[in-house]
Amino acid sequence: MTLKTRRKPAARTGQNPMPGGPKPAGKIAIRREICKGCKYCVLACPKGVIELDDKPDASGFLTALAVRMDACAGCALCARMCPESAIEVWAGR
């Protein structure tokens, strides 16, 4: 599999919680038009927020969906893992 390495800031949390401190709630936006369905974000998310769609898009990719946004902790692990820089994260609501 070939992974693109488009460079841009992977995540913008706006906050940097103290280690071991409470994590702020967060939310994400997935640019599904550039998602390639690699599933890295699904595997990275500790809260089970993201799943792959069960229907392919026009290009044949099973793209990522945020299915449990209320559980998002704003940790930005998903955005850091995404090779397409398709995810943006906001800490806090």
Ligand code: SF4
């Ligand atoms: S920011 Fe963290 S908790 Fe929220 S969807 Fe991404 S990996 Fe999951």
Ligand code: SF4
């Ligand atoms: S890591 Fe990025 S490209 Fe891969 S499934 Fe998630 S949003 Fe799509």
